[in-house]
Amino acid sequence: MNSSSPVIWWIRRDLRLCDNPALTAAAASGASVLPVYILDEQDEALGAAPKFRLGLGLEHLARELARAGSRLILRRGNALEVLQQLAVETGAGAVHWSRLYDPQAIARDTDVKQQLSAQGITAKSHGGRLLFEPWTVETKTGGMYKVYTPFWKAVRGRSVNSLLPAPAALPAPENWPASEDLSAWNMGAAMRRGADVVARYCRVGEGAALNRLGEFLEFSVDAYKERRDYPGEDATSGLSENLAWGEISPHRMWHLGRAAMERGSQGAEHFLKEIAWREFAYYLMYHSPHMLTASWRGEWQAFPWSQDITRQVLAWQRGQTGYDFIDAAMRELYVTGKMHNRARMIVASFLTKHLMTHWKIGMDWFTDTLVDWDPASNAMGWQWVAGSGPDAAPFFRVFNPSGQLEKFDSSGAYTRRWIAEGQGNAAQPALDFFDAAPLSWELSPDTPRAKPVISLKEGRDRALAAYHGARENR
Structure with a gap:
Protein backbone atom coordinates (compact mmCIF):
# COMPACT_ATOMS: atom_id res chain seq x y z
CA MET A 1 0.00 0.00 0.00
CA ASN A 2 1.27 3.47 -0.82
CA SER A 3 0.13 6.82 0.51
CA SER A 4 -2.05 7.46 -2.53
CA SER A 5 -3.96 4.19 -2.26
CA PRO A 6 -7.55 4.70 -1.07
CA VAL A 7 -8.75 3.04 2.11
CA ILE A 8 -12.11 1.26 2.24
CA TRP A 9 -14.31 1.73 5.28
CA TRP A 10 -16.50 -1.38 5.07
CA ILE A 11 -19.73 -0.37 6.80
CA ARG A 12 -21.88 -2.92 8.58
CA ARG A 13 -23.88 -2.30 11.77
CA ALA A 28 -6.11 8.58 10.18
CA SER A 29 -4.28 6.86 7.34
CA GLY A 30 -4.20 10.16 5.47
CA ALA A 31 -5.44 8.45 2.30
CA SER A 32 -8.76 9.00 0.62
CA VAL A 33 -11.60 7.11 2.30
CA LEU A 34 -14.19 5.04 0.45
CA PRO A 35 -17.28 4.39 2.63
CA VAL A 36 -18.73 1.15 1.27
CA TYR A 37 -21.79 -0.83 2.26
CA ILE A 38 -22.21 -4.31 0.79
CA LEU A 39 -25.62 -5.99 0.75
CA ASP A 40 -24.37 -9.57 0.95
CA GLU A 41 -26.09 -12.90 1.47
CA GLN A 42 -26.36 -12.43 5.23
CA ASP A 43 -28.12 -9.07 5.03
CA GLU A 44 -30.27 -10.25 2.13
CA ALA A 45 -31.63 -12.85 4.57
CA LEU A 46 -32.74 -10.28 7.17
CA GLY A 47 -36.37 -10.26 8.26
CA ALA A 48 -38.83 -7.79 6.79
CA ALA A 49 -38.63 -5.10 9.48
CA PRO A 50 -34.87 -5.18 10.13
CA LYS A 51 -34.10 -5.03 6.42
CA PHE A 52 -36.49 -2.10 6.02
CA ARG A 53 -34.91 -0.28 8.97
CA LEU A 54 -31.43 -0.95 7.60
CA GLY A 55 -32.51 0.77 4.41
CA LEU A 56 -33.67 3.83 6.33
CA GLY A 57 -30.36 3.92 8.19
CA LEU A 58 -28.32 3.70 5.00
CA GLU A 59 -30.35 6.46 3.39
CA HIS A 60 -29.69 8.72 6.38
CA LEU A 61 -25.98 7.85 6.52
CA ALA A 62 -25.63 8.69 2.84
CA ARG A 63 -26.93 12.19 3.53
CA GLU A 64 -24.57 12.62 6.48
CA LEU A 65 -21.59 11.53 4.41
CA ALA A 66 -22.58 13.93 1.65
CA ARG A 67 -22.61 16.78 4.18
CA ALA A 68 -19.08 15.76 5.16
CA GLY A 69 -17.93 15.96 1.55
CA SER A 70 -17.94 12.21 1.05
CA ARG A 71 -20.40 9.69 -0.34
CA LEU A 72 -21.75 6.21 0.36
CA ILE A 73 -20.85 3.53 -2.17
CA LEU A 74 -23.40 0.72 -2.37
CA ARG A 75 -22.64 -2.70 -3.80
CA ARG A 76 -24.53 -5.99 -3.75
CA GLY A 77 -23.06 -9.49 -3.73
CA ASN A 78 -20.56 -11.70 -1.95
CA ALA A 79 -18.61 -9.47 0.44
CA LEU A 80 -15.16 -10.85 -0.38
CA GLU A 81 -15.74 -10.68 -4.13
CA VAL A 82 -17.07 -7.13 -3.92
CA LEU A 83 -14.12 -5.96 -1.83
CA GLN A 84 -11.67 -7.61 -4.21
CA GLN A 85 -13.36 -5.97 -7.18
CA LEU A 86 -13.30 -2.56 -5.49
CA ALA A 87 -9.60 -2.98 -4.77
CA VAL A 88 -9.00 -3.62 -8.48
CA GLU A 89 -11.18 -0.68 -9.54
CA THR A 90 -9.77 1.87 -7.11
CA GLY A 91 -6.33 0.60 -6.15
CA ALA A 92 -7.44 0.47 -2.51
CA GLY A 93 -4.72 -0.90 -0.29
CA ALA A 94 -6.59 -1.35 3.00
CA VAL A 95 -10.00 -2.28 4.35
CA HIS A 96 -11.20 -1.40 7.87
CA TRP A 97 -14.40 -2.67 9.49
CA SER A 98 -16.17 -3.04 12.83
CA ARG A 99 -16.43 -6.55 14.26
CA LEU A 100 -19.62 -8.54 14.45
CA TYR A 101 -19.92 -11.55 16.74
CA ASP A 102 -22.49 -13.99 15.40
CA PRO A 103 -21.01 -17.20 13.97
CA GLN A 104 -21.94 -16.47 10.35
CA ALA A 105 -20.33 -13.03 10.45
CA ILE A 106 -17.23 -14.39 12.16
CA ALA A 107 -16.79 -17.04 9.46
CA ARG A 108 -17.27 -14.49 6.65
CA ASP A 109 -14.94 -11.91 8.19
CA THR A 110 -12.23 -14.46 8.93
CA ASP A 111 -12.24 -15.54 5.29
CA VAL A 112 -12.22 -11.92 4.09
CA LYS A 113 -9.25 -11.08 6.29
CA GLN A 114 -7.27 -14.13 5.18
CA GLN A 115 -7.97 -13.67 1.47
CA LEU A 116 -7.32 -9.93 1.36
CA SER A 117 -4.13 -10.27 3.42
CA ALA A 118 -2.88 -12.95 1.04
CA GLN A 119 -3.33 -10.45 -1.80
CA GLY A 120 -1.28 -7.82 -0.02
CA ILE A 121 -4.26 -5.74 1.08
CA THR A 122 -4.27 -4.59 4.70
CA ALA A 123 -7.39 -6.02 6.35
CA LYS A 124 -8.14 -4.76 9.84
CA SER A 125 -11.13 -5.36 12.10
CA HIS A 126 -11.92 -3.06 15.02
CA GLY A 127 -14.08 -3.01 18.12
CA GLY A 128 -16.86 -0.51 18.64
CA ARG A 129 -20.00 -2.61 18.85
CA LEU A 130 -19.29 -3.84 22.38
CA LEU A 131 -17.77 -2.30 25.49
CA PHE A 132 -15.67 -5.40 26.12
CA GLU A 133 -14.47 -7.95 23.61
CA PRO A 134 -16.02 -11.29 24.65
CA TRP A 135 -12.69 -13.11 24.85
CA THR A 136 -11.33 -10.61 27.38
CA VAL A 137 -13.84 -11.38 30.16
CA GLU A 138 -13.11 -14.56 32.11
CA THR A 139 -13.85 -16.07 35.47
CA LYS A 140 -11.00 -16.46 37.96
CA THR A 141 -10.51 -20.00 36.69
CA GLY A 142 -10.35 -18.86 33.06
CA GLY A 143 -13.83 -19.98 32.05
CA MET A 144 -16.89 -18.13 30.82
CA TYR A 145 -19.54 -16.51 32.97
CA LYS A 146 -22.91 -18.24 32.75
CA VAL A 147 -24.84 -15.99 35.15
CA TYR A 148 -25.37 -12.28 34.70
CA THR A 149 -24.71 -10.99 38.23
CA PRO A 150 -21.12 -12.30 38.45
CA ALA A 172 -12.35 12.05 -1.30
CA PRO A 173 -10.67 10.04 -4.08
CA GLU A 174 -9.97 11.63 -7.42
CA ASN A 175 -12.52 9.32 -8.99
CA TRP A 176 -15.40 7.70 -7.15
CA PRO A 177 -16.27 4.10 -8.00
CA ALA A 178 -19.77 3.41 -9.26
CA SER A 179 -22.53 2.89 -6.71
CA GLU A 180 -25.79 1.03 -6.92
CA ASP A 181 -29.07 2.83 -6.27
CA LEU A 182 -30.50 2.20 -2.79
CA SER A 183 -34.08 2.63 -4.01
CA ALA A 184 -33.53 -0.16 -6.54
CA TRP A 185 -32.78 -2.54 -3.68
CA ASN A 186 -36.35 -2.06 -2.42
CA MET A 187 -35.35 -2.82 1.18
CA GLY A 188 -38.93 -2.46 2.40
CA ALA A 189 -40.54 -4.82 -0.11
CA ALA A 190 -41.45 -7.47 2.46
CA MET A 191 -43.13 -4.83 4.66
CA ARG A 192 -45.79 -4.25 2.03
CA ARG A 193 -48.34 -1.67 3.17
CA GLY A 194 -46.93 -1.59 6.69
CA ALA A 195 -43.75 0.23 5.62
CA ASP A 196 -45.24 3.73 5.64
CA VAL A 197 -46.82 3.16 9.05
CA VAL A 198 -43.70 1.79 10.73
CA GLU A 226 -38.76 2.61 39.33
CA ARG A 227 -40.70 3.45 36.14
CA ARG A 228 -39.03 1.49 33.34
CA ASP A 229 -41.54 -1.38 33.66
CA TYR A 230 -44.55 0.84 32.94
CA PRO A 231 -45.21 0.58 29.19
CA GLY A 232 -47.62 3.51 29.10
CA GLU A 233 -44.87 5.91 30.21
CA ASP A 234 -41.91 7.38 28.35
CA ALA A 235 -39.50 6.10 31.00
CA THR A 236 -36.80 4.31 28.97
CA SER A 237 -34.05 5.55 26.68
CA GLY A 238 -35.80 4.30 23.53
CA LEU A 239 -32.41 3.72 21.91
CA SER A 240 -32.75 0.06 21.03
CA GLU A 241 -33.18 0.61 17.28
CA ASN A 242 -30.23 3.01 17.11
CA LEU A 243 -28.02 0.68 19.11
CA ALA A 244 -29.03 -2.25 16.91
CA TRP A 245 -27.84 -0.47 13.76
CA GLY A 246 -24.84 1.22 15.33
CA GLU A 247 -26.24 4.74 15.08
CA ILE A 248 -25.01 5.22 18.63
CA SER A 249 -22.22 3.41 20.44
CA PRO A 250 -22.61 1.60 23.77
CA HIS A 251 -19.48 3.50 24.81
CA ARG A 252 -21.27 6.85 24.62
CA MET A 253 -24.25 5.49 26.51
CA TRP A 254 -21.92 4.04 29.15
CA HIS A 255 -19.75 7.13 29.65
CA LEU A 256 -22.65 9.58 29.77
CA GLY A 257 -24.68 7.23 31.95
CA ARG A 258 -21.77 6.86 34.34
CA ALA A 259 -21.36 10.63 34.47
CA ALA A 260 -25.04 10.90 35.40
CA MET A 261 -24.54 8.30 38.15
CA GLU A 262 -21.60 10.23 39.55
CA ARG A 263 -23.78 13.36 39.61
CA GLY A 264 -26.21 11.45 41.80
CA SER A 265 -28.90 10.38 39.29
CA GLN A 266 -30.83 7.65 41.07
CA GLY A 267 -31.55 5.40 38.09
CA ALA A 268 -28.25 5.75 36.23
CA GLU A 269 -26.62 2.63 37.67
CA HIS A 270 -29.56 0.53 36.59
CA PHE A 271 -29.24 2.03 33.12
CA LEU A 272 -25.61 0.89 33.09
CA LYS A 273 -26.72 -2.60 34.15
CA GLU A 274 -29.04 -2.76 31.15
CA ILE A 275 -26.17 -1.83 28.83
CA ALA A 276 -24.15 -4.61 30.46
CA TRP A 277 -27.10 -7.01 29.99
CA ARG A 278 -26.75 -6.46 26.23
CA GLU A 279 -23.03 -7.15 26.58
CA PHE A 280 -23.86 -10.38 28.39
CA ALA A 281 -26.09 -11.45 25.49
CA TYR A 282 -23.23 -10.95 23.04
CA TYR A 283 -20.79 -12.63 25.40
CA LEU A 284 -22.99 -15.72 25.54
CA MET A 285 -23.60 -15.75 21.79
CA TYR A 286 -19.86 -15.62 21.17
CA HIS A 287 -19.03 -18.41 23.62
CA SER A 288 -22.21 -20.47 23.05
CA PRO A 289 -23.33 -19.79 19.46
CA HIS A 290 -25.78 -22.69 19.59
CA MET A 291 -28.10 -20.47 21.64
CA LEU A 292 -29.21 -18.88 18.35
CA THR A 293 -30.80 -22.11 17.16
CA ALA A 294 -31.20 -24.53 20.07
CA SER A 295 -31.96 -24.51 23.77
CA TRP A 296 -28.88 -23.32 25.65
CA ARG A 297 -29.52 -25.82 28.42
CA GLY A 298 -29.20 -29.27 26.87
CA GLU A 299 -31.84 -30.80 29.13
CA TRP A 300 -34.47 -28.56 27.51
CA GLN A 301 -34.00 -29.98 24.01
CA ALA A 302 -36.66 -32.62 24.66
CA PHE A 303 -39.18 -30.32 26.37
CA PRO A 304 -42.62 -30.91 24.77
CA TRP A 305 -43.16 -27.50 23.20
CA SER A 306 -45.32 -27.41 20.11
CA GLN A 307 -43.62 -26.22 16.93
CA ASP A 308 -46.87 -25.83 14.97
CA ILE A 309 -48.33 -22.51 13.89
CA THR A 310 -51.73 -23.13 15.45
CA MET A 330 -48.24 -7.36 19.72
CA ARG A 331 -49.95 -4.44 18.01
CA GLU A 332 -47.29 -2.04 19.26
CA LEU A 333 -44.76 -4.36 17.63
CA TYR A 334 -46.59 -4.44 14.32
CA VAL A 335 -47.08 -0.66 14.18
CA THR A 336 -43.70 0.54 15.47
CA GLY A 337 -41.34 -2.38 14.98
CA LYS A 338 -40.53 -2.16 18.69
CA MET A 339 -42.03 -3.37 21.95
CA HIS A 340 -41.62 -2.26 25.55
CA ASN A 341 -39.32 -4.62 27.44
CA ARG A 342 -41.85 -5.55 30.13
CA ALA A 343 -44.31 -6.35 27.36
CA ARG A 344 -41.72 -8.55 25.62
CA MET A 345 -41.47 -10.69 28.74
CA ILE A 346 -45.25 -10.99 29.04
CA VAL A 347 -45.88 -11.98 25.41
CA ALA A 348 -42.96 -14.45 25.48
CA SER A 349 -44.24 -16.07 28.66
CA PHE A 350 -47.74 -16.35 27.23
CA LEU A 351 -46.52 -18.03 24.05
CA THR A 352 -44.04 -20.45 25.63
CA LYS A 353 -46.06 -21.29 28.73
CA HIS A 354 -49.78 -20.63 28.37
CA LEU A 355 -49.71 -21.73 24.72
CA MET A 356 -46.87 -24.26 25.19
CA THR A 357 -45.27 -23.13 21.92
CA HIS A 358 -41.54 -23.36 21.25
CA TRP A 359 -39.58 -20.20 21.92
CA LYS A 360 -38.09 -20.43 18.40
CA ILE A 361 -41.54 -19.65 16.96
CA GLY A 362 -41.62 -16.41 18.92
CA MET A 363 -37.98 -15.62 18.25
CA ASP A 364 -38.56 -16.02 14.51
CA TRP A 365 -41.60 -13.73 14.61
CA PHE A 366 -39.56 -11.06 16.36
CA THR A 367 -36.74 -11.61 13.86
CA ASP A 368 -39.15 -10.65 11.11
CA THR A 369 -40.99 -7.79 12.84
CA LEU A 370 -38.46 -5.92 15.02
CA VAL A 371 -36.74 -2.83 13.61
CA ASP A 372 -34.38 -3.12 16.61
CA TRP A 373 -33.67 -6.78 15.90
CA ASP A 374 -30.42 -7.96 17.39
CA PRO A 375 -29.41 -11.64 17.12
CA ALA A 376 -27.89 -11.95 20.59
CA SER A 377 -30.50 -10.00 22.54
CA ASN A 378 -33.40 -11.63 20.71
CA ALA A 379 -32.18 -15.18 21.33
CA MET A 380 -31.21 -14.61 24.95
CA GLY A 381 -34.43 -12.74 25.72
CA TRP A 382 -36.60 -15.55 24.43
CA GLN A 383 -34.61 -18.27 26.15
CA TRP A 384 -34.49 -16.29 29.38
CA VAL A 385 -38.29 -16.17 29.54
CA ALA A 386 -38.80 -19.71 28.26
CA GLY A 387 -36.53 -21.15 30.95
CA SER A 388 -34.15 -22.89 28.55
CA GLY A 389 -31.43 -20.26 28.49
CA PRO A 390 -28.55 -19.03 30.61
CA ASP A 391 -29.47 -17.08 33.71
CA ALA A 392 -33.06 -17.99 32.94
CA ALA A 393 -36.29 -17.20 34.71
CA PRO A 394 -37.64 -20.47 36.21
CA PHE A 395 -40.17 -22.14 33.94
CA PHE A 396 -42.65 -22.31 36.78
CA ARG A 397 -42.69 -18.49 36.85
CA VAL A 398 -45.68 -17.98 34.58
CA PHE A 399 -46.58 -14.33 34.08
CA ASN A 400 -50.29 -13.64 34.38
CA PRO A 401 -50.99 -11.04 31.67
CA SER A 402 -54.09 -9.73 33.43
CA GLY A 403 -52.27 -9.36 36.75
CA GLN A 404 -49.31 -7.74 35.03
CA LEU A 405 -51.60 -5.26 33.30
CA GLU A 406 -53.22 -4.32 36.59
CA LYS A 407 -49.79 -3.80 38.13
CA PHE A 408 -48.05 -1.94 35.32
CA ASP A 409 -50.90 -0.27 33.40
CA SER A 410 -53.59 0.31 35.99
CA SER A 411 -54.57 3.58 34.30
CA GLY A 412 -55.11 1.80 30.98
CA ALA A 413 -52.86 4.23 29.09
CA TYR A 414 -50.96 1.48 27.27
CA THR A 415 -54.07 -0.49 26.39
CA ARG A 416 -55.92 2.57 25.07
CA ARG A 417 -52.95 3.55 22.95
CA TRP A 418 -52.88 0.24 21.09
CA ILE A 419 -56.36 -1.33 21.17
CA ALA A 420 -59.10 0.43 19.19
CA GLU A 421 -62.03 -1.96 19.57
CA GLY A 422 -64.62 -0.66 22.00
CA GLN A 423 -63.26 2.88 22.00
CA GLY A 424 -65.49 5.58 20.56
CA ASN A 425 -62.55 7.85 19.82
CA ALA A 426 -59.58 5.52 19.42
CA ALA A 427 -56.03 6.84 19.54
CA LEU A 439 -55.55 -7.26 4.37
CA SER A 440 -55.64 -11.05 4.56
CA TRP A 441 -56.03 -10.78 8.33
CA GLU A 442 -59.45 -9.18 7.73
CA LEU A 443 -59.23 -6.93 10.79
CA SER A 444 -61.12 -3.72 11.44
CA PRO A 445 -61.52 -1.41 14.46
CA ASP A 446 -65.26 -2.02 14.13
CA THR A 447 -65.01 -5.78 14.65
CA PRO A 448 -65.81 -7.15 18.11
CA ARG A 449 -62.97 -7.61 20.57
CA ALA A 450 -61.41 -11.08 20.34
CA LYS A 451 -62.41 -13.69 22.90
CA PRO A 452 -59.63 -15.24 25.06
CA VAL A 453 -57.90 -18.01 23.14
CA ILE A 454 -57.29 -19.99 26.32
CA SER A 455 -58.18 -19.83 30.00
CA LEU A 456 -55.22 -18.45 31.96
CA LYS A 457 -55.66 -21.16 34.58
CA GLU A 458 -55.89 -23.89 31.97
CA GLY A 459 -52.74 -22.65 30.24
CA ARG A 460 -50.79 -22.29 33.45
CA ASP A 461 -51.81 -25.72 34.75
CA ARG A 462 -50.87 -27.38 31.43
CA ALA A 463 -47.47 -25.67 31.40
CA LEU A 464 -46.67 -26.67 34.98
CA ALA A 465 -47.75 -30.25 34.34
CA ALA A 466 -45.42 -30.41 31.31
CA TYR A 467 -42.59 -28.93 33.36
CA HIS A 468 -42.96 -31.41 36.21
CA GLY A 469 -43.30 -34.29 33.76
CA ALA A 470 -40.11 -33.27 31.96
CA ARG A 471 -38.22 -33.07 35.26
CA GLU A 472 -39.33 -36.54 36.25
CA ASN A 473 -38.16 -37.96 32.90
CA ARG A 474 -34.63 -36.55 33.13
Missing part, protein backbone atom coordinates in the same frame (compact mmCIF):
# COMPACT_ATOMS: atom_id res chain seq x y z
CA ASP A 14 -21.99 0.90 12.53
CA LEU A 15 -24.01 3.63 10.80
CA ARG A 16 -22.34 6.52 12.62
CA LEU A 17 -19.39 8.89 12.35
CA CYS A 18 -18.60 9.38 16.06
CA ASP A 19 -17.12 6.67 18.29
CA ASN A 20 -16.26 4.55 15.27
CA PRO A 21 -12.76 3.05 15.56
CA ALA A 22 -12.86 1.56 12.05
CA LEU A 23 -13.72 4.91 10.46
CA THR A 24 -11.22 6.73 12.69
CA ALA A 25 -8.45 4.36 11.59
CA ALA A 26 -9.38 4.74 7.93
CA ALA A 27 -9.36 8.54 8.18
CA PHE A 151 -20.57 -11.02 34.91
CA TRP A 152 -21.79 -7.57 35.93
CA LYS A 153 -19.50 -7.55 38.96
CA ALA A 154 -16.58 -8.48 36.72
CA VAL A 155 -17.13 -5.70 34.17
CA ARG A 156 -18.68 -2.80 36.06
CA GLY A 157 -15.32 -1.38 37.12
CA ARG A 158 -13.42 -2.08 33.93
CA SER A 159 -12.04 0.71 31.79
CA VAL A 160 -14.14 1.51 28.73
CA ASN A 161 -12.52 3.00 25.63
CA SER A 162 -12.77 6.78 25.38
CA LEU A 163 -15.22 8.47 23.03
CA LEU A 164 -14.06 9.39 19.55
CA PRO A 165 -15.08 12.48 17.58
CA ALA A 166 -16.19 12.23 13.99
CA PRO A 167 -13.18 12.57 11.67
CA ALA A 168 -12.40 16.20 10.91
CA ALA A 169 -12.24 15.31 7.22
CA LEU A 170 -12.93 12.36 4.95
CA PRO A 171 -10.62 12.89 1.97
CA ALA A 199 -41.50 4.51 9.21
CA ARG A 200 -43.43 7.17 11.12
CA TYR A 201 -42.40 5.59 14.42
CA CYS A 202 -38.71 5.13 13.62
CA ARG A 203 -36.07 7.48 15.02
CA VAL A 204 -33.35 7.23 12.39
CA GLY A 205 -29.74 8.33 12.47
CA GLU A 206 -26.91 9.30 14.73
CA GLY A 207 -28.19 12.82 15.44
CA ALA A 208 -31.60 11.56 16.53
CA ALA A 209 -29.94 8.96 18.76
CA LEU A 210 -27.66 11.49 20.45
CA ASN A 211 -30.58 13.83 21.05
CA ARG A 212 -32.66 11.04 22.54
CA LEU A 213 -29.85 10.01 24.88
CA GLY A 214 -29.49 13.62 26.04
CA GLU A 215 -33.23 13.91 26.69
CA PHE A 216 -33.31 10.65 28.60
CA LEU A 217 -30.37 11.55 30.83
CA GLU A 218 -31.79 14.99 31.52
CA PHE A 219 -35.43 14.15 32.15
CA SER A 220 -35.97 10.42 32.73
CA VAL A 221 -32.93 8.65 34.12
CA ASP A 222 -33.63 9.54 37.77
CA ALA A 223 -36.85 7.52 37.70
CA TYR A 224 -35.57 4.83 35.34
CA LYS A 225 -35.28 2.01 37.87
CA ARG A 311 -54.80 -20.95 15.44
CA GLN A 312 -53.76 -19.73 18.90
CA VAL A 313 -50.28 -18.81 17.66
CA LEU A 314 -51.77 -16.88 14.76
CA ALA A 315 -53.99 -15.02 17.23
CA TRP A 316 -50.89 -14.19 19.27
CA GLN A 317 -49.05 -12.86 16.20
CA ARG A 318 -52.03 -10.72 15.21
CA GLY A 319 -52.83 -9.22 18.60
CA GLN A 320 -56.07 -11.18 18.85
CA THR A 321 -55.60 -13.34 21.97
CA GLY A 322 -58.34 -11.58 23.92
CA TYR A 323 -55.88 -10.48 26.63
CA ASP A 324 -55.29 -6.75 26.67
CA PHE A 325 -51.62 -6.74 27.65
CA ILE A 326 -50.71 -9.36 25.04
CA ASP A 327 -52.72 -7.78 22.26
CA ALA A 328 -51.59 -4.22 22.99
CA ALA A 329 -47.96 -5.36 22.94
CA GLN A 428 -54.20 7.12 16.22
CA PRO A 429 -51.61 4.44 17.07
CA ALA A 430 -54.44 1.98 17.73
CA LEU A 431 -55.94 2.81 14.33
CA ASP A 432 -52.53 2.58 12.66
CA PHE A 433 -52.50 -1.11 13.46
CA PHE A 434 -55.31 -1.71 10.98
CA ASP A 435 -53.44 0.22 8.29
CA ALA A 436 -50.27 -1.82 8.88
CA ALA A 437 -51.88 -5.27 9.21
CA PRO A 438 -52.14 -7.39 6.03
